[in-house]
Amino acid sequence: MKTLDWVVVVAYLAYVIWDGIRLTKKSESAEGYFLANRSLPWWAVGLSVMATQLSAITLVGTTGQAYDDGMRFLQFYYGLPLAMIILCVTVVPFFYRAKVYTAYEYLERRFDAKTRSLTSFFFLLSRGLSLGVVIAAPSVVLSIVLGWNEVLTIFVIGLSTTIYTMFGGVQAVTWTDVKQMFVIFFGLGVCLFIIVSNFPENFSVTDGLFLAGAVGKLETFDWRFDLTSKYTFWSGTFAALFLFLSYFGCDQSQVQRFLTAKSVSEGRISLLMSAFLKIPMQFFILLIGIMVFVFYQFQTPPAIFNSVEEAKVAQLQEYQGFLQKYQIAHQKREEAAISYIENRSEETKQDYIQAQKEFTQVRQEIIGFVKKVTGDEKFNDVNYVFPRFVIENMPNGVIGLIIAAIFAAAMSTISSELNALSTATTMDFYRRYFAKNAADRNYLIFGRFATLFWGIFACIVATYSTRLGSLIEVVNKFGSYFYGSILGVFILAIGFKRATANGAFFGIITGVASVYIASSYSSIEFLWFNVLGCFVTVVVGYLISLFSFRK
């Protein structure tokens, strides 16, 4: 990074922190701090909903996944629009009119305190842990870019977000989210433009898409019904529907977004913004990963994108042998790519597919070698593809801009989640059990300290999460342990009049236990855990309710 890049990054950071802190004066009451006095316009809430979901993991992990595995990941979002419609019809008016601070507060009105506390506890646990992963992703990027110590990086990014969230509350979170969305898409737009401008002469984007298409990188539909397959049409449409219903409808980090809207209608429209824009937006981000893949058809990509791990094996003679093989495979692939573009026949296509297969095989051998030498069986460099590409191929200033965009993506998610964790801790535990009728200021001060606590907690978790494979999947896996069951308890609450407190309480415990057993003893992919957890919670909860109701 050069001076200009540093100026861009530091200017961005300074502005965001200042912008967040200056909203402190609008957050001088508990309702202002946690719900922005229910005064925000739909477009700001809608952008905040999208910014909260669009984390740095989405940028770093998804572009890497597109480079490695193609656009199959897009299927993950196919259930999202339907989930948004269901939520607009059901929970948005319900929670909004209930005037609650947290989604779990409603469960006490419907069931009892223990159901509210247990559900809120599951939220705190799963969200607190996943927040650690959300902080870890940009820290991974920075540790490569700046050569910083990873732990130090985690604390720098985590605590800087904690500061403005702690003072500015949900007002700061929402308005910085809006600005951060613009930084992210401006950065990505510039990045895509530069990648395409760096294609060889007489080589168009269409040519690049034909190359990616030939090796199956543009596949956006996998019709197989296979519970052990990660991203298929069915898992994305059906299993992910449960995940999104739970995430947007029962997870405080998202529920709190639409609770800050001016009215039920504005809350609904804010969610429908995602229903319209999320899939095209994700397509655009994946397309950047595809363009990186195309770019590397004509320049040798690093054999290992993680430069720290690469340095550990770089001097070994065996690795040098692998590199020669890798270089030959790349040259062969480049020649096959050129032939295919010059003459798009079935024969040249098959040659290119074969060359790509051989290239991938050599890369897998190298990754296997790194695993063997470092002893790290979970080694995976998917998350390093995009940052390494940016650092090595983008001009000065643009590197800074993209680093700022990654920062923005991370901070927009971290701030919303910190704010939600703080709200749940304050309202579901502190106010409920320790200070029922305390002064408003009391909750405000406690909320600020809770934000600080969760910021530090997430930073500590982050230090352990950087080795857990593709970060985006780790986040979703964490969530999937609890999401289905939490959704199940809300379905019991809203949809089953006979559901009782004991039914809901034991239903959710059984739901989480069933997911734990399924994840330990089967190879079912994590998205299906949402369906399982929800189903078990509803069935067990309803049966117990019927039994206890009769009694």
Place this chain on the structure above:
Amino acid sequence: MNEPFEEKVLTEKFSKTTEEIPDERWYWIYFSVVITNSILLMLFWLFSRYFSG
């Protein structure tokens, strides 16, 4: 605690907000979400078919 849930009690208790969009307009909005996304997915499918040759 074990009594059936009375939705009416809660509904009456909670205040209703003004400036709401009428229900019949929401049906059209939801319908447009479904149609837009269906067209989008169809375009993605055509996109991948076209470029995979």
